[in-house]
Structure formats: structure tokens, C-alpha cells
Amino acid sequence: MNSSTSSSERGPSQAGATGWSGPWRRFAVIFMVSATGGLVGVLALLFLIDPFDSGRSPISRAPGIAAPDAENATTSRLENASRGRDPAFQAAIIGNSRIQALEPARLRQATGIPFVSLVVQASRSREQLAVLDWFMQSRTTPPRAIIIGLDMPWCDARVSASPTDPFPFWLYDRSPVAYIDGLFRYSVLADYLPRYLGYLMGLRDRARADGYWDYEPVYAALGYDTPERRQALLGPDTEIEINLTGRFGAAEALAERLAYVPPETTVILVRPPVYVTGLGAPGSDMARTDAACRAAHEAVAAGRPNTYLIDWRVDRPETRNRDAFIDHSHYRKGLARLMEADIAAILNKTRPPDS
Template sequence: MRADPPAEAAWRGFSVRLVVAAVLLLLGYLGLALAVDPYDTGRPRLVDRDGVRPQGPRTATASRGRDPAFAAAIIGNSHIQLIKPANLREATGLPFVQLAVPGTGPGEQLLIADYFLRHHPRARALVIGADSFWCTGDPALPMQRPFPAWLLAEDWASYLRGLLRVRVVGEVVNRLSWALRTTPRRAAPDGYWDYEPDYLALGDPDMPARVASRAKPAPADPDPGEGGPGFPAAAALRALAGRLGADTALVLVFPPVFAATKARPGTARAAAEAACRAALAGAVAPRGRVVDWSGDRPELHDSTLFFDASHYRQPLARRIEADIVAALREAGATGTDAPRP
């Protein structure tokens, strides 16, 4: 049975008003979100507060990566996370920011590097931690876990789509509340996050589960998709190195793993790992420097320097920092705050 014309017209009018209201609501929200700039991306904003409230590095990277206070960056995941930007600054005079994001691989890390360089065309140094994730054979360099690439996107369309996420709506409200406080607590501007307290809160480093993780030998074969012969991340790294300015030093760090968990010499896994490292080192040659902690060193046999197979502790981080500083100095990357000899 058909609706009579007046009822049909009333329904059509209601539908139009509903659509118009939804569009106006959407545009109003987008206008507010753009003005508030919830993650401090530097786009037009109403909230005159630098930085972001305390939060994880996945979303704080957009703010830190564009901060003009820094001229050098540390990029990677939790395997380079303990490198202190303040220590590198003290030793080299270069203002470093820590942009490591746990649980990321080369795809996300190269996005972060591009973002930092876009906002720092005269960057003085990049320190990149390349772990086993960089040995993937997938040319897409797939993301390991959800990552807000839209926050680092250069185009407005990606950014606007990202603002429509439910979590972002909540962050718009959170940022307004944060900005209205007299002395709001801010996330660390230099991005340093010491994971030691988090690990210690989970239990003693010598608890049976952790001891077992440090004693588990690596398989003889490489993990699926990591056996080569091609390593697409190396090609992407070479492209990044080629875009760097003449005054930008590049240091590639192969982070350590506990000795008992390393690939055994003579196995296919050891050969694949060596081929991957060679491809990555070749990608930054000749201008780049390599800090290689993947070999056999006495420190890698000391269980007190590791939480698990790949997450080392502060004393070992200091030794890796010393090698990074030496590489930066060798590359001539020092600033006005560098200590005098």
C-alpha cells in the first residue's frame, strides 16, 4: 500500500533534514578537530600549547618529529629505545630526539624518518636501529601492528580521514581539557622512555620464564620470509640515504641479542642474517657509518645485561651509545654544544 503524497513528502523532508544535520555535525567536528590539533601536528590550531599530554610514542611522534628544538633523531623500535638522546647531545653537541616506537618495523620507521626530514631539511644526523624485522622479504614492508600513518601523512585527505576515528574524537576532548590546565603535564619532549621499570614491574629478570627466553637457541633455518636473497628494506634505506643532505650524518645500528639465542655459525639462518646485514650496510655506504653489535662480544654472554633475548639493560645501552658517539664524530657530526677535547 503506497503512502499518500503528504506523508511521502514529509518523510522525504525529514530524510533531507537528517542528512543535512549529519553533514553539518561532521563538518563542525572536523572544524573543531582541526582547530584543536589533538596530536600537535602543526596544522592550523586554536590550542596554543606545544607538545602533547603523556601518551605512547605512536601518537606522540607527530609532535616530537616536527619539533624545531631538535636537529637529529634516533629511529627504530624497542631495540634502540634505551639510547638516551640527552647523552648523545652531551657527547656531540647535537640536539637529539628519540623517535623509537616499540613494535614497529622498517615500513613504519622509514615513514618516521621521512617525516622528521620533511620538518628538518637541514637535519644533522639520523641514527637508525635495524633489527631482524629489517630482513623481511616482503616488498610492501608491512606494518607489524596498528600504526597511525595518517598522522605523518603529507596530504590533507589522509589526515582528515584519520580525524574521523573514534579514538581521535576522544583525544580532541582530552587535548582541550589538557590545554585548559594551568600547568599541564607534558609528554617528554625528547621522547626518551626507559622501559626498565616496566620490565622490572613484571617480575625478576631471573625468574624462570625470562631465564628460559634467554636460553632458547635459534632455529637452524631463517624465519619464513626472511631468508633472502632479496631484502627490500635495504633498497628503501638506500633511497632514504640518497635523499639526505650533505651535512646529515647517517648511523646504522645493528642491536645486540643475547649470545645463547644467536643463530649458530654454519646454519642457513646465520647465512641469511649475515646477507641481510651486508645488504643494509651496503645501502648506507659510503657515507653512512655502521655500529654492529650483532657479533660475538663478551657483553652478549652476560645475562645481567638482558631482560630477554633482545631487550638489553641500561649498562649495555651506555656502551652502545659510546659506539654511536664515535661513529658520529667520525662522520664529523658535532654541534656547538660538543665537549671540547
């Protein structure tokens, strides 16, 4: 006697145990299609609006991005994508806060060249190379000048990024896939998209176009100007980076990048000043690192035509003036004006006759 039961004889409860019934299956399919369509729609909207004004949107609009919410706040990591593509500027200042005191408007007044500051606070060589790449790929004609601040991270044995201040490499990446992947995050939808839409609708001010902001009031508000704090800040520097490997990978990477910069572009490498106690004692590991690194930076300048090195990281009367510094590596406007004069002298000397 055959006791087996054919599939046609199974009851409703047995059929339901082997899979989803029709209504539930349709609901799941509709939900998945709707969710996928919604995500694709949101990404398409973000790509069209381009909340960081990177110029990737097919909708053409003049460069510009919303100002940050708080006074003296900076979002240069994000704003500089817009500034770096702005054709109004023919020259750029690239580096971190140790070159930040250079003022684009003053350099323009002294040279006639429109400058933009693409400084990213706390950045190191990897972030600054990304900014340099972005500025160059956004040019339709060779820039007139590029200024790069070479502080101690440019003495590293390898290219390095800040360990504490994440940088949006996706925003400066050539790959549209990397860019779209970077857009897909909650902070873009909740913060940057409304901020940019407010700017486009005239409800928010534009961030300063040339990228300059003065850090002296910020440090003053933090109490850096008190005698006790200044005494502590300008004492012997205990946060010294040592590199005795004989290899300066960051400088080597910079030389490789500069090889692709058109020869008519004047490149000025600036070793920014530090207070004398930040130079290291003669014969110390710091002094040996600094001397070898200086030679590496000189080689970068010598390896490309129309490239100059301005070295303020030396013991000179100005770097012994306590009143010229906030801490070991952040200096006041007086020193910045002297550096700007050095830069302007080079640019005016190399200016084409018909410019």
C-alpha cells in the first residue's frame, strides 16, 4: 500500500510551510524595488545638486559654497573642492595652518595674480597632494603660480595623512564612483545639502571665496596670549618628529607631482618659520633631521625649472622674536608679511613681459 501523499493533496498549512504565499511575496518584491528606487533617486538628486560644488553636476553653476555656521569656523576640507575649481583664481596656496597666515588678497595686490588659499588645517602630505592634484586637474590653462608650505610632515619617510582629522579623499578623487560613494552618508543629507540649498536660494552667505581666515583671534580667545601660556608654548619643543632613515618619501612624491606641472607655472616651496626653540639643538637628532630634510627640499626645487625654495625655518632675528609667534609653529601677521614680500619678489621677477 502506497502511503505517500502527492503534492496536489497537501493542505493549505503544508503549502505555506514550504515558502511565502503570494501576497507576502508581492509585498517583499514591491518593498525591495521601492527601497532600491528611493536610494537611486536620492543619489541622483545629490549628484545633480552637488552639495559641495565640486563641478561634477551636469547643471552648470558659478563656483561658490555656503559659509560655515559659526564665526571663525572652517570646513576647508569640504569648501576647497569648490575653491579649487574656481577659474577666477590663477594661483594657489597649499598647506596646513603653518602657511595659513599668508593672505591671498595681499599677494594679489603685490603681484597682480589672483590667489586662492587651499589650506587644510592639520593636514599632512597625503591630503595636500590630493588638493594639489584637484587644483591642477581643474585648470583649463596653466596656473600662474603654486605656493606649497613644507613643514615637518614633508620630512616624513613616507607620504602620510593626519591621524586625527579625517580628510574626504572621495571629494577630490577623479573617480565618479568614489565621489558617489562618498555622497551616500547621513551627514550629507542632514547638514550639507540643506546648507548648500540655502546658499543657492540666497538664504545663506557665501563662504569667503579666496579661502583666507585669520587664526589670531581664535588663538586669543583660547588664552594663548597670556604670559603664562606663551612661556609654556615657546619653551623647548618636545613634539619633534625625527627621521634619520635618509629617506624622504613625502618630498619624493612631491617631486613626482611637480614634474607634471607645466613649466610656465612658477612653483614656490616655503619652509615656514618656527620659534628658535623649535629648531633643535646643534647636533641633536632634530637638527640632523632638519638638515637632511632641507637638502631633500632643495633637491625638489632644483629638479624642476621655475621652482624656488624660500627657507624661513632657520635661526634668524625674526625667529628669535617671541612677540612674532603664538606657539612654536604658528606665527603672527608681521612674519607673514615678510614671507609674502619674499614670494612677491620672486613672482614679479619671473613675470612674463606681456602679463
